Amino acid sequence: MSYLLNLSSTPGSSVTKEFDPPLDETIQVKADCGVLLSPEEEAAWVVPRLLRISERHRKGGAPAILGWLTGPFLVCEVIQQKLESLAPGSCRFKSFEIRGLSEKLRDQSYGTYYWVFPPRLNAVAIEETDFTKGRGSGGYKRSAGRISLLPDTRCVIDPKIVANHHLWRVPDDYGTDPDDPASVGSSAYFCSNELRDFIKTERLDGWSFDKKCVNKTT
Structure with a gap:
């Protein structure tokens, strides 16, 4: 049994996201889709960077899964480890340290999250x-x-x-x-x-x- 996923739309659950240093959206899309990057794009993609986020409005802190409405997604370490235990090597990952976005929370760390690259399967009947x-x-x-x-x-x-x-x-x-x-x-x-x-x-x-x-x- 499978479930179709989207980013949660529960009120107060969304957060603002910004890469630090900035990462061109075209590079994000190409890397996520597995498109060959130019040498300049590859150099930008591998630069160590933070992902800065605002906190959830009601609960505070960071959700366990970050991302965009229909993907891509970044998952917390607990989920990354679970994926590896369920199906070792099935997904690829790129890690990012998550920090606060506002001046007040600039040094606040939310741990390491993993941009997840799952396999592409032609499984919809x-x-x-x-x-x-x-x-x-x-x-x-x-x-x-x-x-x-x-x-x-x-x-x-x-x-x-x-x-x-x-x-x-x-x-x-x-x-x-x-x-x-x-x-x-x-x-x-x-x-x-x-x-x-x-x-x-x-x-x-x-x-x-x-x-x-x-x-x-x-």
Whole structure:
């Protein structure tokens, strides 16, 4: 069983994020997607840097998972270690020390977080899945691959492809139209039932488990 992930939208849970020194967004996207960086971009990517964050409005401190709405994500050390124990070597990681953003919290440390690069798996059973603009390949194309989150819709995953992976994301061309070179796809991350249960049991915040996906049976 898999769950479609997004960054939590719970009021007061979001934080502002800034790399220090700054990191060009184009480099972030290319590195996350596995696109070959130029020598200048590679030099900028490997520079040691902090990620500075504001604290949560209600709880204070940092959530266990940081990131952007549909990814990429940075996870705290506890989750990074759990991922490695569940599926050693399945994900790649890049570590960042997390510090405070405001002048008052400039020296406040929130520990080490890990930008996680999970494997890309073509595991969504498109013809059996409901997208935001319909089921199957037609809905997939019209929706750029965005899966419907409505409670009466289905997201179907091929368990043979997912196998023993506990965090994974769709292929880099997911949601694109092969007949339209200018089409833009969408991002989607999924986690296993085991990882979700661990995060829930340990009360680790930051992810929203937006859709419970069922396994393809044939």
